[in-house]
Amino acid sequence: EAGVAQSPRYKIIEKRQSVAFWCNPISGHATLYWYQQILGQGPKLLIQFQNNGVVDDSQLPKDRFSAERLKGVDSTLKIQPAKLEDSAVYLCASSYGYTSGANVLTFGAGSRLTVL
Amino acid sequence: GQQLNQSPQSMFIQEGEDVSMNCTSSSIFNTWLWYKQDPGEGPVLLIALYKAGELTSNGRLTAQFGITRKDSFLNISASIPSDVGIYFCAGSNTGKLIFGQGTTLQVKP
Numbered sequence: 001e002a003g004v005a006q007s008p009r010y011k012i013i014e015k016r017q018s019v020a021f022w023c024n025p026i027s028g029h030a031t032l033y034w035y036q037q038i039l040g041q042g043p044k045l046l047i048q049f050q051n052n053g054v055v056d057d058s059q060l061p062k063d064r065f066s067a068e069r070l071k072g073v074d075s076t077l078k079i080q081p082a083k084l085e086d087s088a089v090y091l092c093a094s095s096y097g098y099t100s101g102a103n104v105l106t107f108g109a110g111s112r113l114t115v116l
Numbered sequence: 117g118q119q120l121n122q123s124p125q126s127m128f129i130q131e132g133e134d135v136s137m138n139c140t141s142s143s144i145f146n147t148w149l150w151y152k153q154d155p156g157e158g159p160v161l162l163i164a165l166y167k168a169g170e171l172t173s174n175g176r177l178t179a180q181f182g183i184t185r186k187d188s189f190l191n192i193s194a195s196i197p198s199d200v201g202i203y204f205c206a207g208s209n210t211g212k213l214i215f216g217q218g219t220t221l222q223v224k225p
Contacts, residue, residue: 004158031211042120042204042215043159056212091158095211103147103211107158 002026004108006092012114018080021111025073025094031055033105034067034077035091043091049075050097079113087115122205122216129195130224137219138189139205147208148181148188153218154201162203163190195223 035043151159
């Protein structure tokens with residue numbers, strides 16, 4: 001099966017600019033996640049979707065970050081305006097569901113953001 | 117919030133040696149997962165554990181779900197150069213995966 005697709009792989013922007021990342025999950029996976037991974041740390045959940053509804057966005061900085069999954073398939077994560085501390089790899093992951101046994105996440109390769 | 121503590125933070129071993137790393141939490145989890153991340157790639161699932169006390173193997177890898185539900189360990193036997201990477205534990209209760217900070221493994225041929 002095809003994996004989780006993400007684009008772009010790399011993005012360099014200046015602070016206060018905006019950026020958007022795209023993710024296409026594995027076909028049939030109802031749950032989609034966006035994680036932020038800062039260098040040297042483990043991934044941190046930003047937002048979790050079940051189909052096109054938000055399950056958890058408690059750690060999403062909503063003043064600057066937004067995400068949508070309009071048709072319950074692919075998703076976009078936007079940052080506007082970017083800050084220096086947003087430099088990180090943004091990982092998209094998907095799973096069949098989010099109950100025990102169904103919540104085995106498959107990750108994409110990530111989008112590396114550098115904010116100058 | 118929930119936090120996972122992974123140890124050791126890094127390991128530098130000789131090819132052929134066995135490796136052991138563990139993960140502890142102040143909270144109970146009903147799922148423990150172990151992932152490996154290579155440079156420039158996303159984490160890849162190694163082993164998933166769903167029951168307290170469960171011991172599961174995947175080739176040279178063995179992982180256990182602690183009886184208290186607050187810890188897990190991963191063992192790698194007879195390490196090879198391609199085992200190099202960062203190993204993450206992750207715990208989950210309601211689908212939200214909490215990750216540890218990772219154990220960086222380097223293998224000297």
